[in-house]
Amino acid sequence: MFGHAWTALTTTPAAFAAMGGVVWGIIGGALPGISPSITMALLLPFTYGMEPLVAIVLLAATYVGAEYGGSIPAILIRTPGTNAAAATVIDGYEMQRQGLGGEALGISLISGVTGGLFGLVVLVALTEPLAQVALLFTPMAYFALGILAISVIATLAEGKLVKGLITGVLGLMIAMVGTDPQSGVNRFTFGRPELLGGIDYILIMVGVFAVSELLVQAGLPAWQQPQRHMRVKLPSFLTWRRLLRPQMIGSVIGTFEGCMPGAGGSVAAFMSYNEARRWSRRPEEFGKGSPEGIAAPEAANNTVACTALVPTLTFGIPGSNSTAVLLGGLLIHGLQPGPLLFAREPEFIYGLYGGLAVANVMQIPLGILIMTPCLWLVSRPKPYLLAGIYALVFSGVYSINQSLFDLWIVLAAGVLGYGLRCFGFPFLPLVLGLILGHMIESSYRRSLVLSSGDHSIFIQDPVSAGLLATALLFVIGSLARSWYGARKQEPVREEAG
Amino acid sequence: MTNDRAVALGLIALAGLYWLGADQIRVSRLEGIVGAQAVPKALAVSLAVLSMLLIVQSLLPARRAAGGPADEQGEIGGSRAHLRAGGMLLIGMGYLAVVGTVGYMPAVVGLVLATALYLGQHLSARLVLVAVGLAVLYYLIFVRLLGIPLPPGIWPGLWRMLAG
Numbered sequence: 191m192f193g194h195a196w197t198a199l200t201t202t203p204a205a206f207a208a209m210g211g212v213v214w215g216i217i218g219g220a221l222p223g224i225s226p227s228i229t230m231a232l233l234l235p236f237t238y239g240m241e242p243l244v245a246i247v248l249l250a251a252t253y254v255g256a257e258y259g260g261s262i263p264a265i266l267i268r269t270p271g272t273n274a275a276a277a278t279v280i281d282g283y284e285m286q287r288q289g290l291g292g293e294a295l296g297i298s299l300i301s302g303v304t305g306g307l308f309g310l311v312v313l314v315a316l317t318e319p320l321a322q323v324a325l326l327f328t329p330m331a332y333f334a335l336g337i338l339a340i341s342v343i344a345t346l347a348e349g350k351l352v353k354g355l356i357t358g359v360l361g362l363m364i365a366m367v368g369t370d371p372q373s374g375v376n377r378f379t380f381g382r383p384e385l386l387g388g389i390d391y392i393l394i395m396v397g398v399f400a401v402s403e404l405l406v407q408a409g410l411p412a413w414q415q416p417q418r419h420m421r422v423k424l425p426s427f428l429t430w431r432r433l434l435r436p437q438m439i440g441s442v443i444g445t446f447e448g449c450m451p452g453a454g455g456s457v458a459a460f461m462s463y464n465e466a467r468r469w470s471r472r473p474e475e476f477g478k479g480s481p482e483g484i485a486a487p488e489a490a491n492n493t494v495a496c497t498a499l500v501p502t503l504t505f506g507i508p509g510s511n512s513t514a515v516l517l518g519g520l521l522i523h524g525l526q527p528g529p530l531l532f533a534r535e536p537e538f539i540y541g542l543y544g545g546l547a548v549a550n551v552m553q554i555p556l557g558i559l560i561m562t563p564c565l566w567l568v569s570r571p572k573p574y575l576l577a578g579i580y581a582l583v584f585s586g587v588y589s590i591n592q593s594l595f596d597l598w599i600v601l602a603a604g605v606l607g608y609g610l611r612c613f614g615f616p617f618l619p620l621v622l623g624l625i626l627g628h629m630i631e632s633s634y635r636r637s638l639v640l641s642s643g644d645h646s647i648f649i650q651d652p653v654s655a656g657l658l659a660t661a662l663l664f665v666i667g668s669l670a671r672s673w674y675g676a677r678k679q680e681p682v683r684e685e686a687g
Numbered sequence: 688m689t690n691d692r693a694v695a696l697g698l699i700a701l702a703g704l705y706w707l708g709a710d711q712i713r714v715s716r717l718e719g720i721v722g723a724q725a726v727p728k729a730l731a732v733s734l735a736v737l738s739m740l741l742i743v744q745s746l747l748p749a750r751r752a753a754g755g756p757a758d759e760q761g762e763i764g765g766s767r768a769h770l771r772a773g774g775m776l777l778i779g780m781g782y783l784a785v786v787g788t789v790g791y792m793p794a795v796v797g798l799v800l801a802t803a804l805y806l807g808q809h810l811s812a813r814l815v816l817v818a819v820g821l822a823v824l825y826y827l828i829f830v831r832l833l834g835i836p837l838p839p840g841i842w843p844g845l846w847r848m849l850a851g
Binding site: 236238291352353355356359360362363370372373374375376377378389401404405406408409456571573574576577578580581582585588589592594597598600604606608612613631634635637638639642643654 | 689690694698705708709712713714715718719720721722723725727728730731732733734737738740741742765767768769770771772774775776778779780783786787791795798799800802803804805806807808814817818821822823825828833835836838
């Protein structure tokens with residue numbers, strides 16, 4: 191494995207891609223409102239012409255860098271750059287107020303790297319054995335897996351099960367556009383030759399993530415400006431020893447949350463913060479500028495950046511917006527996640543592990559080196575930054591197919607994303623439906639060919655039956671939770687009334 | 688009528704249109720047991736059913752008591768925010784309308800200027816410099832570094848006409 195990784199890193203520019211991704215991720219993560227998924231989506235068009243390994247390492251390293259980048263404004267201006275950095279605000283900003291901003295950034299950086307490397311070890315250990323499970327999968331099981339993925343993601347949006355399922359169906363509907371691969375007939379192409387090949391995932395992702403965010407940001411006030419000069423100060427040996435326990439707590443929680451689709455870095459960060467306080471020798475310092483209060487959530491969200499790849503690489507099920515973009519990148523380069531990926535492309539898999547290792551290790555020097563230019567960029571007026579991003583979106587998307595039609599699709603997807611956000615519909619099921627649409631439809635049709643049109647085949651196949659039952663359990667569980675929540679609030683309101 | 692019910696009605700209409708569109712899909716001799724229409728039609732029905740569930744959910748007393756209209760709102764609120772977003776969208780549409788004619792560099796300069804001015808930046812020499820600088824930077828990255836042709840506009844044709 192090490193030999194493969196070494197060869198991949200030395201014979202391709204993957205190591206440089208890892209470093210470039212970290213830098214881009216830190217800058218993107220440091221911009222309030224620009225999430226890791228948006229930072230990755232902005233990069234997607236540039237990856238088209240790259241070798242698959244280089245492209246995916248670039249995207250994965252961006253995710254790693256963005257998780258640290260999000261802590262910069264969280265610590266300096268009390269505004270988390272990413273959702274996962276929200277827990278870092280509590281003690282990070284307190285340290286900054288006490289004149290210890292440089293130390294807080296150093297703790298965030300070191301803890302992030304510790305968590306990231308821990309997550310990488312877990313990723314290497316779990317991914318290949320789990321991928322072997324996928325060898326048992328029949329077309330029926332793949333169909334059921336797609337349904338399970340959309341159901342799980344839809345149920346995770348608190349109290350929005352129906353809305354989540356609706357956006358999942360909308361994603362599947364968009365995936366139907368283009369030439370049907372089995373019969374060769376055109377579907378929903380409206381006579382446009384540009385739509386014959388279907389709608390590229392990348393266009394919808396860039397539109398839904400990046401353009402909708404630009405539309406939202408247009409109505410929000412200017413960002414608070416951070417101070418222009420700040421040096422990262424790495425923790426002393428004594429502080430580092432004190433941080434080991436919260437880092438381990440964050441890494442373990444990040445491992446579980448990363449492997450669970452939909453849980454994501456923010457849940458892991460807050461859970462780790464609470465657990466670190468519970469197990470701390472100095473719990474009274476939490477909330478008043480405790481270094482442990484930064485170490486735990488930062489280790490957790492960086493662990494998630496690696497362990498979230500476990501379900502993505504083994505089953506092709508992304509658990510978050512960022513891994514959905516990464517999965518889009520894999521599919522764009524013709525890499526289908528699952529056991530065959532491990533059998534056919536070992537150089538790619540081990541190269542990706544190597545790239546992630548480089549990204550995590552190089553995060554320390556790069557995080558220190560680019561702090562000043564990063565602060566300079568973040569302190570630019572918001573109108574300049576948004577205008578630059580708008581132009582970058584259009585230029586990047588045009589570069590894929592040199593088609594102005596694609597840009598109209600991106601703009602339309604941006605409006606769709608804005609609409610979804612306005613009415614409280616979750617995004618991720620839409621993206622998941624779009625990405626999994628082809629797999630779900632082709633598996634469904636192949637299954638029915640095998641059974642001569644008998645739908646009971648989905649119940650007869652044990653793996654498929656198990657997955658569908660799990661999907662049903664998730665939906666019922668979510669409905670029960672909402673019903674119970676609503677019932678619990680009723681007496682309170684009656685008493686208040 | 689609350690937001691959710693209005694959206695659900697719109698989605699039911701969309702489901703109807705999608706079903707009609709699916710019904711128009713040509714039947715091929717190559718297709719097997721399940722035709723190219725089957726899954727799109729099933730999706731249209733699913734969307735309609737889920738939209739009706741959304742309406743029912745918004746009518747349930749427990750749901751109304753628990754959240755009410757505020758629970759239905761998303762993360763963006765207020766007509767001012769929508770107007771601002773609409774303006775941003777129009778700038779993007781304007782860029783797409785002219786980029787094929789005026790070419791990449793002038794269109795990007797226009798896009799950056801219009802966006803920055805719209806977002807509250809005052810017109811200044813610095814702003815113009817930033818707009819031109821960004822257009823040149825992107826041109827260098829895409830055309831020179833990555834070798835991707837960007838829309839040249841009418842200029843090469845005009846140049847040939849004048850020269851020849």
